[in-house]
Amino acid sequence: MRLFTFCVCFAFLGACGDDDDTPRMDGGADALVNGCPSHEDPIAMPGDDVDGDTYETFAAPFLERFCTRCHSSTLEGDFARGGAPEGLDWDLEAEVRENAEYLRYVIGVSNEMPPIGTRPSCDERRRFVRWVDVGAP
Numbered sequence: 001m002r003l004f005t006f007c008v009c010f011a012f013l014g015a016c017g018d019d020d021d022t023p024r025m026d027g028g029a030d031a032l033v034n035g036c037p038s039h040e041d042p043i044a045m046p047g048d049d050v051d052g053d054t055y056e057t058f059a060a061p062f063l064e065r066f067c068t069r070c071h072s073s074t075l076e077g078d079f080a081r082g083g084a085p086e087g088l089d090w091d092l093e094a095e096v097r098e099n100a101e102y103l104r105y106v107i108g109v110s111n112e113m114p115p116i117g118t119r120p121s122c123d124e125r126r127r128f129v130r131w132v133d134v135g136a137p
Contacts, residue, residue: 033110
């Protein structure tokens with residue numbers, strides 16, 4: 001009976017986790033956070049090649065796809081913004097540039113944003129981090 005109870009509990013615990021059921025490990029340089037590597041350290045330096053990634057060609061479309069459903073200057077009120085604070089509007093280039101390091105953290109280090117809906121792949125998260133690291137061209 002104890003083995004059965006242990007197996008049932010273990011099965012339930014294994015099913016718990018993030019909405020997307022990806023594994024989560026914390027700690028260590030190569031740790032996965034919400035299923036993706038945490039890029040705490042820089043992965044590029046200002047002046048490095050960005051393969052054509054600029055605000056216009058990469059960051060704006062990325063943010064439009066994954067972030068502006070809550071973080072948009074056209075949305076008002078907590079309900080419409082999905083809880084996103086007023087003033088963090090990723091449809092405004094000036095706001096993005098002013099908050100680039102914050103965006104880098106929530107997208108590519110803690111991998112916590114977006115919390116629901118369509119989420120960027122690990123490669124897309126890494127690409128965003130690289131864009132910030134090279135100076136957000």
